Each structure stands twice: as structure tokens, then as C-alpha cells.
Amino acid sequence: VLTQSPATLSLSPGERATLSCRASQSVRNQLAWYQQKPGQPPRLLIYETSNRAIGIPARFSGSGSRTDFTLTINGLEPDDFAIYFCQQRDKWPYTFGQGTKLEIK
Amino acid sequence: EVQLVESGGGLVQPGGSLRLSCVASGFIFSDFSMHWVRQAPGKGLEYVSAIAFNGKDTYYADSVKGRFIISRDTSSNTLSLQMGGLTPEDMAIYYCARIGTHGWYDFWGQGTLVTVSS
Numbered sequence: 001v002l003t004q005s006p007a008t009l010s011l012s013p014g015e016r017a018t019l020s021c022r023a024s025q026s027v028r029n030q031l032a033w034y035q036q037k038p039g040q041p042p043r044l045l046i047y048e049t050s051n052r053a054i055g056i057p058a059r060f061s062g063s064g065s066r067t068d069f070t071l072t073i074n075g076l077e078p079d080d081f082a083i084y085f086c087q088q089r090d091k092w093p094y095t096f097g098q099g100t101k102l103e104i105k
Numbered sequence: 106e107v108q109l110v111e112s113g114g115g116l117v118q119p120g121g122s123l124r125l126s127c128v129a130s131g132f133i134f135s136d137f138s139m140h141w142v143r144q145a146p147g148k149g150l151e152y153v154s155a156i157a158f159n160g161k162d163t164y165y166a167d168s169v170k171g172r173f174i175i176s177r178d179t180s181s182n183t184l185s186l187q188m189g190g191l192t193p194e195d196m197a198i199y200y201c202a203r204i205g206t207h208g209w210y211d212f213w214g215q216g217t218l219v220t221v222s223s
Binding site (some may be wrong): 096 | 140149150151152164166167200202205207208209210211213214215216
């Protein structure tokens with residue numbers, strides 16, 4: 001089970017966002033982060049804990065290991081306000097966290 | 106440009122069946138494993154089913170095992186999901202997603218909505 005916190009994060013553009021994903025058991029480094037905007041499918045941001053997907057800006061970074069993972073977004077831009085999901089692929093079936101909604105304060 | 110276009114969603118009565126399709130383009134379809142992932146309205150994401158790049162291995166979430174069948178047709182670059190015994194718990198947007206070279210969902214379709222209601 002992946003548990004994301006907080007459920008909602010209210011910040012202003014320019015601030016730093018720190019999103020957490022905790023696994024109930026170790027998933028090693030097999031964790032990814034996705035961004036989803038209303039009416040759109042998820043978009044891969046980070047894979048294997050800390051690798052940015054193609055085209056993802058450097059302000060997005062991931063860290064962590066085993067059971068505790070963090071997605072950090074530096075210098076929030078208006079386009080970053082969305083829902084973020086973590087996902088593990090260390091154990092079958094693949095599972096997702098319930099999401100963190102990043103909203104404009 | 107990689108594109109995944111789903112179709113086949115709609116309104117179905119409880120206990121009914123539906124067949125979803127996902128047409129892939131912009132990449133060599135037979136080189137990639139494909140998944141179906143669903144999202145109930147306002148909810149999170151749930152893996153549903155997967156099929157290996159060569160179609161030889163298929164996998165299902167426990168919640169759909171025995172009711173859903175995943176398949177792929179390389180000649181038409183189409184991924185399919187035959188769904189049966191539908192219940193309100195199956196109501197969701199169904200996305201097809203590609204497993205990329207790094208092993209993660211790197212491309213998603215726009216999704217097709219399945220509504221289960223009498």
C-alpha cells in the first residue's frame with residue numbers, strides 16, 4: 001500500500017512543494033511519480049525514485065528509498081498545480097497512491 | 106508521435122458486457138507491453154490488466170480476474186479489453202498505457218468512460 005501525504009497542499013507560485021509517498025513495505029527504488037490535470041491522463045514525471053522522464057523540467061526532483069519517498073517541486077509555476085500520484089512496480093500488482101492535490105493558495 | 110486512442114466505453118447495465126479498444130500509433134506496437142489502468146470518478150488510479158509485448162503472458166487484478174480478458178492484435182496495432190459481469194464498482198475511466206523502455210507508464214491514452222447503471 002502506498003500512502004501519500006498531505007492529501008491537499010496549498011502553496012503559492014514560486015514556493016517549494018514537498019510531497020510524500022510512504023510504502024507499507026520496501027519497494028526498493030521502484031517508485032514513480034505522475035502528474036494529472038483535470039480531464040487529462042497522468043503524465044510520467046519521475047521514475048525509479050529520482051530519474052526525470054523526457055521533457056520534465058529540472059525543478060521536479062525525486063528522492064528516497066525503500067519505504068519513504070519525496071517529490072520536490074522547486075519554484076512552483078501556475079502549470080504545476082495538479083494532482084500527483086506515486087506508483088510502485090517492485091511488487092505485482094503495480095499500485096498507486098491515492099494522490100496529493102497541489103492547489104494554489 | 107506516440108498516440109493511444111481508446112474507444113468502446115459507454116453505459117451498460119449491471120451484469121452486462123463491453124469491449125474496449127485502444128489503437129496505437131507512432132511506435133512499434135509489438136515491442137511494448139501494454140496495460141489497462143482505470144480511474145473511478147474523482148478517485149485514484151488502479152491497475153486492471155497487462156499483456157506482454159508478444160501477447161503470450163497476461164495478468165489481471167484480483168478485482169477483475171475471471172471477468173475481463175485482455176488481448177492484442179499486432180496487425181491492427183490494437184489493444185483490447187473484453188469486460189463481462191460488470192458491476193457499479195467497475196465504473197471508471199479506462200486508460201490504456203504503454204510500458205516504456207524504462208518499465209514505467211510513459212504514454213497514456215485519453216481514456217474511455219465506462220458507466221454501469223440500470
